[in-house]
Each structure stands twice: as structure tokens, then as C-alpha cells.
Amino acid sequence: MGLNIGDKAPEILGVNEKGEEIRLSNYRGKKIVIYFYPKDNTSGCTAQACSLRDNYSELRKAGYEVIGVSVDDEKSHQKFIAKNELPFTLIADTDKRLVEEFGVWGEKKLYGRAYMGTFRTTFLINEEGIIERIIGPKEVKTKEHAAQILVNKD
Secondary structure (H helix, E strand, O other): OOOOOOOEOOOEEEEEOOOOEEEHHHHOOOEEEEEEOOOOOOHHHHHHHHHHHHOHHHHHHOOEEEEEEEOOOHHHHHHHHHHHOOOOEEEEOOOOHHHHHHOOEEEEEEOOEEEEEEOOEEEEEOOOOEEEEEEOOOOOOHHHHHHHHHOOOO
């Protein structure tokens, strides 16, 4: 199933790298980039996080708050943030509640082997908590991800 354009994002987003509960209402009046990625410290996920980090001031100027989500735990997120100097929070979705609610968890294939994982997907949410745009797994360009978000910032 999952969430689509026009749907309201869930109120409880999860727990971040510091163990704090992150809620949609914490960001009332702001636009949010929620990006789901497969795994901390992998090449594509690092490239994507660094694109958002390097363009963080432009994203903030456009009114966006950035939240990353993976099924890695808080400790893994802390290392990933420290290693890459990420200025935004990462949700540790270890129970896979959020990836399933957003519809980005499913079967993937690598070298002919099937496994369950996160589809790299970004949701742009407006000030009212409504999903305005989805950048799907086949569209995300990890090295230019911030530019993809900023393209339609109006």
C-alpha cells in the first residue's frame, strides 16, 4: 500500500539517533524532506546524505527540514552522522513501522538473490503535513539528490 501524493504523513515518525521521539507536529509550519535510504555507511547512501549535507543551507532557505530514515539502529546513525558531519536527524526505524507505513519496504534483488530492504525514496511534505511530491527509487540520483528536491521548490 503505502502513502501517496495528497496523503497526510503520520504524526509519529519514530525515534532519532539521540533516542528522541520525532513527531510531524514538531515541524508544523515547515516543509519536510523525509528520505528513506537502505543502509548507513554504504556508498550510495553516503553520497545521498552528503548531497543533502552540502546543500543543507539551500534546502533550509527553501523552507525544508531534512529527516533521514533507515532501519539501522541509533548507534549506527550516530556513527554515520559523526563520520559525514550530517546536520540533520536520522530516524532509527528498527521495527520497520515507518518504512512499511510509507510503503518503501519490500523485496529487492541483488545478483539474483532476493531479500527484504528499503527502497530509496524521498517524500516532500508541505507545511500542513500533506505529501506533495515523491521521488521514487528509479528517480533518485544520490549524488545530485538535493538539486532534485530544489528543482520544484515553489
